[in-house]
Amino acid sequence: MNDDIKIMIELQGFWDNVLASRAGIEKARETERSLEKDLADGNRRLASLGNTVKELKNSTKQNELDLKEKEERISKLEERKKIIHTEKELKALEKEIDVIRFDIGALEEKGLAVYDELDARQTEYAELEEAVGVMGARLNETKTKHAGEIADFENTIKTNESAFNSLVGSLAVQHKSRFLKLIQSKDGKGIARVDGEICGFCNRKIPASLAIDSGKDEKVVTCSNCGKFIYR
Ligand SMILES: [Zn+2]
Structure with missing residues (x-):
């Protein structure tokens, strides 16, 4: 075998090791990037869900305040009934009370719906929070594991690049740049x-003379x- 060909085969071996290690590092980093993206997405969804829970809690509070106000209004109207003199005034008062009771019914219904929604969202939040925690732990484990692997790959690259650089000078000038x-x-x-x-x-097939x-x-x-x- 030609000496330059022998050198090229050896150089190719070093170079293959460098490229395989570079690919290994890139693959590890890509896995980390993907896990980091999942974690960031999870945290974003968690923050958004947290806002929804907060809004629903405020809505529940407001609903309770509205109900309280209506109940107080009815109590006052009931008090006024005692000092009323005419049938006409009484009827007007009772009509007003009916309207408020109707509003109370609607508020209570709305309150129940909001409460159910809040309950569901809180459960969802707790589940997502746990999942995000698992994602974070997995990312850390992966990074620790990769740190060792990447260090090994970097060592392989260094060793093979050094061997490559020492040998490449022996390759005949007319073949080297190509x-x-x-x-x-x-x-x-x-x-x-x-x-x-x-x-x-x-x-692909090459001419027979070239093969020889x-x-x-x-x-x-x-x-x-x-x-x-x-x-x-
Ligand atoms: Zn070819």
Whole structure:
């Protein structure tokens, strides 16, 4: 095998380790971001639900005050009944009392509905609060676990980058910039093994003569389809 090809294979190995570790770190961070987003959403919903509960409590209080006021008004009217002289005045008074009693009925009905709603929302709040607590704990556990993993990945990156940098100087100048450009591409591959006449990177057939050259010690060749360096 050609010496430069040997060096490229070794460099590719270091580079693959760097890329795999970078991907591992990114995956861990993505998981954390997703958990953080869920937690923030949960807290937002909790705050909104908390406001609803507060409003319903105020509404219940107001309803009680309104009821009290109406009851007091009826008591006063009942008192006035005792000092009334004419039938006409009495009828007017009783009519007024009837109207207030009707209002009281409506207020009581409304009060019950608000109370039921408050009860349901409070239960919902307690459940959500617990769920948000679980989310927070899970995020912390995940971060602790990831901190160790990320440190390991960073070590792997450092070791392999250092090995890569020490070796890359040995690569012949006429191949170096092309190889570096290839591994900097999105797929991160600079070199691929040829199997028969099939390029191991693009999986396409290459000319038979190129396939033969890819096995020669004195040759450094690239795939006619994908442009990666090839060897066999
Ligand atoms: Zn190819």
